[in-house]
Amino acid sequence: MNPLGPQHVRELIRFVGLTRTRELNCSECRDAAGELAERRLAGLPLDEALERVEHHLQLCPECTEEFRALERILREAP
Numbered sequence: 495m496n497p498l499g500p501q502h503v504r505e506l507i508r509f510v511g512l513t514r515t516r517e518l519n520c521s522e523c524r525d526a527a528g529e530l531a532e533r534r535l536a537g538l539p540l541d542e543a544l545e546r547v548e549h550h551l552q553l554c555p556e557c558t559e560e561f562r563a564l565e566r567i568l569r570e571a572p
């Protein structure tokens with residue numbers, strides 16, 4: 495029955511902000527890993543989404559391992 499007070503509104507706004515910059519999960523990371531690897535190899539700048547993928551890689555050893563394998567494949571490709 496209580497209407498939302500200013501404190502609640504602030505919390506909601508903060509929550510929305512947090513979800514927008516939330517961490518990627520592993521499957522999202524893997525979906526974007528190919529693009530990240532290609533851009534890195536080509537020396538192209540990364541957009542915000544790919545920067546988040548890089549951030550996930552720093553935190554996630556499993557994705558890092560997959561990413562390294564992917565980079566190796568790309569580098570050795572003709």
Ligand SMILES: [Zn+2]
Pocket residue numbers: 519520521523550554556557
């Ligand atoms: Zn991961």
